[in-house]
Amino acid sequence: MALESLKDVVRKITKSASVDKKLVEEVVKDIQRALLKADVNVRQVKEISDAIKKRALSEDVLPTFNAREHIIKIVYEELMRGIGEGLEIPLKKSKIMLVGLQGSGKTTTTAKIAKYFKDRGLKTAVVTADTWRPAAYEQLKQLAEAYNIPFYGEKNGNAIKIVKNALKNLKDYDMLIVDTAGRHALEKELIDEMIEIAKVLQPDYKLLVLDAAIGQLASKQAKAFHDAIGIDGIVITKFDGTAKGGGALSAAREIGIPIAFIGSGEKVEDFERFDPAGFVSRLLGMGDIKALLEKVERVVSQEELDPEAFLKGTFTLKDIYKQIEAMSKMGPIRKIFDLLPFGFSMKVDDDAMEMTQEKMRKFKVIMDSMTEEELLNPKIIDSSRIRRIAIGSGTSPQEVKELLKYYKTMKNVMKRFKKKKLPIKGLKMGF
Ligand SMILES: Nc1nc2c(ncn2[C@@H]2O[C@H](COP(=O)(O)OP(=O)(O)OP(=O)(O)O)[C@@H](O)[C@H]2O)c(=O)[nH]1
Ligand SMILES: [Mg+2]
Incomplete structure (x- = not known):
């Protein structure tokens, strides 16, 4: 490359x-x-x-x-x-429609995106609205089944009807990823079908799938799709097999459409959210640390995560909220601690500090159900409040307690930082 x-x-x-x-x-x-x-x-x-x-x-x-x-x-x-910026699709109820020319990688990408959101705790299903290519149904079905992702399709249906039926059948799902048919070129028939599907589906995101191997031609292709149906984000596929990947990258920038994901292999795992900082760091061979340093700089300056403030003020659930938001952007909190200028390093066992995306999402939902007073003064959260919060957030009292335990542990960590009683040996985060 x-x-x-x-x-x-x-x-x-x-x-x-x-x-x-x-x-x-x-x-x-x-x-x-x-x-x-x-x-x-x-x-x-x-x-x-x-x-x-x-x-x-x-x-x-x-x-x-x-x-x-x-x-x-x-x-x-x-x-x-x-x-430029990447497109970060938030972890909430959404519908995504994939479009692109024949062979660009739509069907593979449908499964990749579905796995991506499933892994992050969203109830995700895929739909095939490709009635053009006979094998499309089986292809997506097999990919989805391999990852236990619910699939909807009709072998002999009409694309618009399939989408209507899918919407009825998959009402309870958080995330629907809809695969559509490709054509050799962006002809009228394809445009009409995309418009019809979008009308019925009302997608939150229309993502254009672009094969990186086409190099600078990506620009013309992306512009044509954008003019035809309006594109919200780009997925670049086959980044692994080409020296011309810069063409698709710069096409996105030129047209002003953010890149959402990058595919770099045939396997469903060969896929990542497009994170410009990580991407550029890797291009430059600087590893994650440099990227993280930059991010820490940025985040701290925005006071999203300000360890100094943690040390000075009272540590509340609001800080946990900020911390989780920062973590979902930067990766595990442990890495951030490693880089902070406290003058000592903290030996913490990896698993203890690691918080899964699923857990982060749950914790945020739980905090969203709390009152301002509870966030600022978590001490007042007694068992009846716990019950109310659990019901309000669609979680269990056990999970609310888990968050409170996490808060207490973090608060302790902050206290120790304050007293410089570090390193903390065998610190356990309680889950
Ligand atoms: N190396 C590599 N191959 C990929 C990638 N994404 C898809 N492919 C391969 O590209 C080929 C076409 O992928 P599909 O997902 O079937 O493409 P499509 O856009 O759905 O094609 P049509 O339905 O015919 O329009 C398959 O052989 C995939 O395995 C990728 O990121 N890297
Ligand atoms: Mg396909």
């Missing part, structure tokens, strides 16, 4: 004897070459490389960075800016 050579750029900066204009110019050239090879469009390549050059030669090095880190940070930030 052409983008792979971006790793060499970082290596070059790290190994350079001195950081000067010559190095910056070389680095900018290397980046240009890598992006162009990856089929990123010329105008975007110019924008990105110009910005890197300008900043690298004019900006002061921040006190916490050395000159090399400073350049790497600028490269990282400008690539991030070039890539």
Whole structure:
């Protein structure tokens, strides 16, 4: 993959004897070459490389960075800016409709997205509205069954009727992923069918599935689909098998549609939410830590998760709420602690700190059912309140208690931080 050579750029900066204009110019050239090879469009390549050059030669090095880190940070930030935001589909009741040309990977992606949301605790089902290709029904059925994902389809039905029936049959599901038929080209017949399906389905998200191998052609294709039915997000597939993946990335940016997911293999597991920070870090070979550092910087500055405030003020359930929100963006809290400038590291057993997505979602739902007073002063939550909260949030009293236990444990951790009685040995989070 052409983008792979971006790793060499970082290596070059790290190994350079001195950081000067010559190095910056070389680095900018290397980046240009890598992006162009990856089929990123010329105008975007110019924008990105110009910005890197300008900043690298004019900006002061921040006190916490050395000159090399400073350049790497600028490269990282400008690539991030070039890539734009990802589309994060929230974990709530939604309908997703997939569209795309023949063979782009819609059916595979339908199963991948379904597994993604199922793994995160949503009651998810898939629907095939592809009556064009005879084997489409079996293909999706088999994929879905392999992961215990409920499937709806009709072997000889009409796509619009199938969607109507699916909506009736799958009313109780949180997340419906609807696969549609592809055509060789975006012809009128396909457009009409997509419009009809969308009318009946009323999808929250229309996702366009783009094969990364088409490189810069992605731009024309995405624009045509967007003009025809309005696209909310892009899924790039087959990122594994091509050197031209930059084409689809830059197409999304050019048209202004965020990327939601990336598929990088035939297996249902070969799939991830498109997270620009993680993505760029990996391109640059900086691993998760750098990405996390950046994120911590951002999050702390937004006071989403402010450990200093934790230490100063009273630690309430609101902090747990913020913490969970930050965690769903950044990964486990343990990793964040590892990076914070407390001057000591905390030895915590991994499992204890790890919170599953499912648990995070539950905890948030439970807190959403609490009053302001309860959030700020959890001590008042007695057993009758616990019962009320459980009913209100559709959870069990046991689960509410679990959250309160987690809160107490975290509060203890914060107290110990305050007293610097660390490291905490064998800290258990109680679940
Ligand atoms: N390497 C790789 N192959 C993929 C990926 N996604 C899908 N494929 C393969 O691409 C081929 C087409 O995938 P489908 O999911 O059937 O594509 P589709 O868009 O549903 O095709 P039609 O229904 O004919 O329009 C299959 O062989 C998939 O296994 C991916 O991310 N990487
Ligand atoms: Mg298909």
